[in-house]
Every structure is written in structure tokens, then in C-alpha cells.
Amino acid sequence: MICNRTVETKNLNSERSFSAEKMQKVNLFETERMFADIYCLEPGQEQKRHAHSGADKIYLVLEGTGRFHIGNDERELGQDQIVLAPADVDHGVRNESQARLVLLVFMAPNPNTAKSPAQ
Amino acid sequence: MICNRTVETKNLNSERSFSAEKMQKVNLFETERMFADIYCLEPGQEQKRHAHSGADKIYLVLEGTGRFHIGNDERELGQDQIVLAPADVDHGVRNESQARLVLLVFMAPNPNTAKSPAQ
Numbered sequence: 073m074i075c076n077r078t079v080e081t082k083n084l085n086s087e088r089s090f091s092a093e094k095m096q097k098v099n100l101f102e103t104e105r106m107f108a109d110i111y112c113l114e115p116g117q118e119q120k121r122h123a124h125s126g127a128d129k130i131y132l133v134l135e136g137t138g139r140f141h142i143g144n145d146e147r148e149l150g151q152d153q154i155v156l157a158p159a160d161v162d163h164g165v166r167n168e169s170q171a172r173l174v175l176l177v178f179m180a181p182n183p184n185t186a187k188s189p190a191q
Numbered sequence: 192m193i194c195n196r197t198v199e200t201k202n203l204n205s206e207r208s209f210s211a212e213k214m215q216k217v218n219l220f221e222t223e224r225m226f227a228d229i230y231c232l233e234p235g236q237e238q239k240r241h242a243h244s245g246a247d248k249i250y251l252v253l254e255g256t257g258r259f260h261i262g263n264d265e266r267e268l269g270q271d272q273i274v275l276a277p278a279d280v281d282h283g284v285r286n287e288s289q290a291r292l293v294l295l296v297f298m299a300p301n302p303n304t305a306k307s308p309a310q
Contacts, residue, residue, distance in 0.1 A: 078264075079261045079266070079274065079275075080274070081266065081272050081274045082273050083271055083272050084271040084273060100273060101247075101249060101273075101275040103247045103275075103277060103278070105245075105246065105247050105278065106225065106247055106249075106297070106299035108249055108273070108275075108297065126224075127224065128220075128222045128224050128225055130225075130227055130297070132203070132295070142198045143198060145198040147198070147200065149200060152202055152203040153200050153201070153202050154200065154201050154202075154203060154219060154220075155198065155199070156198075156199060156220040158222065159222070178225070178227070178249070178299075180224045180225035180299030180300065181224060181300070
């Protein structure tokens with residue numbers, strides 16, 4: 073049992089960061105096994121459709137409304153709605169509203185640190 | 192690319208479930224790689240301290256205030272605060288307040304479906 077690490081807490085309201093240039097990703101926590109980010113989208117910004125081999129993503133809408141594409145489904149989701157983009161399924165989100173969109177994103181495993189099978 | 196699955200969305204407010212008997216866990220999403228649950232604690236209820244080998248947990252406080260133990264750290268967290276309980280680190284949470292406590296919990300990998308190394 074490991075008991076001597078520093079415990080880090082964050083506040084979702086103070087971690088937000090927007091840019092006129094593009095959607096901002098703010099990392100909250102990252103391990104070999106997963107990450108949690110906040111995505112901040114000004115009106116008109118988007119995360120383009122893409123897919124992750126073998127990694128699941130969850131989006132939770134913290135503020136605003138987003139238009140989500142997951143597989144062949146497209147729907148608007150607002151505050152407190154949560155959705156799963158399963159591994160290998162094409163997904164993306166666009167802020168088509170006139171207000172800011174803030175998402176909590178959880179992904180597992182972490183594609184940034186995943187070891188290849190050969191390692 | 193898989194495009195024909197049914198997309199499931201949930202609303203955090205309508206998924207809550209409390210019991211006078213003990214803390215309630217409501218599963219939102221579950222895959223081989225992770226799960227997302229809502230934990231609902233009446234005043235005085237708790238998730239006893241425990242640890243997961245090789246699996247990380249994130250707690251987000253959706254409502255109320257909880258006293259979190261993570262490793263040798265103990266702290267109160269309120270709405271919109273988020274904390275990581277890293278793999279192998281002892282953790283638990285207790286609702287010492289007079290109000291309900293609601294948590295969003297992510298865990299990866301999923302201990303309920305993890306394959307043993309021998310499989």
C-alpha cells in the first residue's frame with residue numbers, strides 16, 4: 073500500500089481555459105491507465121471526428137450545449153448529460169451555440185502513455 | 192470503425208438513487224476498460240477505506256461535501272472538486288455533513304471485468 077504521495081485536488085471551475093484560436097484541453101489527472109481533461113470550446117469551435125483503437129471516452133457536459141457525433145448518431149447534449157464514445161467508434165463534438173461549452177472528458181486507457189504490445 | 196451501436200446518454204440528475212441502508216452505487220457506463228458510477232450517500236454513510244491493485248479512481252463531487260481519505264491525506268471536498276485516488280493507494284469517503292452527498296466516480300481499468308494475466 074502506497075500512502076505517502078501528495079494528494080492533488082482540483083476545482084472544475086478554476087481549471088477552465090479558453091482560446092479564440094481553438095478548443096482548449098486542460099489536463100486534470102493522467103496516469104498510465106487513464107486521463108481526465110476539461111475541454112473548453114468557444115462558440116463555433118469543435119473537436120473533429122476521430123476514433124481511438126481500444127480506448128473508451130466519456131464526455132460530461134459541465135456548461136453549455138454541444139452537438140455530439142458518436143458513430144452514426146448525432147445529438148445535442150446539455151449540462152449534466154453524459155455520454156460514452158466506445159473504443160473504435162468515430163466521435164466528435166461541436167459547439168454550435170452562442171455560449172461557451174465546457175466538457176469533462178475521461179479516457180481509458182491513456183492513449184498518450186499506452187505501451188505497445190511489443191514493449 | 193464501428194458505427195452502428197446505440198448511443199446511450201444519461202443525465203446525472205435523474206440517475207441518483209439513495210437508500211437509508213447504505214451508500215448506493217448507480218452504474219452509468221461500463222466497459223472492459225473502465226466504469227463510471229454515481230455514488231449517493233445519505234448523511235453518515237461512507238465508502239470504507241480500500242485499495243485497488245493497478246486501477247485508478249477519480250471522484251468528482253456533484254453535490255454536498257465529503258470527507259475523503261486518500262493515502263495518509265484527509266480532506267473535505269465540496270461541489271465541483273475532483274480528486275485522484277491512484278492505483279494501490281488506500282482511499283475512502285464519508286458523508287459527515289447533514290446533507291446528501293453525490294459523487295461521480297471513474298475507474299480504470301475496470302476491476303469487475305479485468306482479465307487475469309493468466310487468461
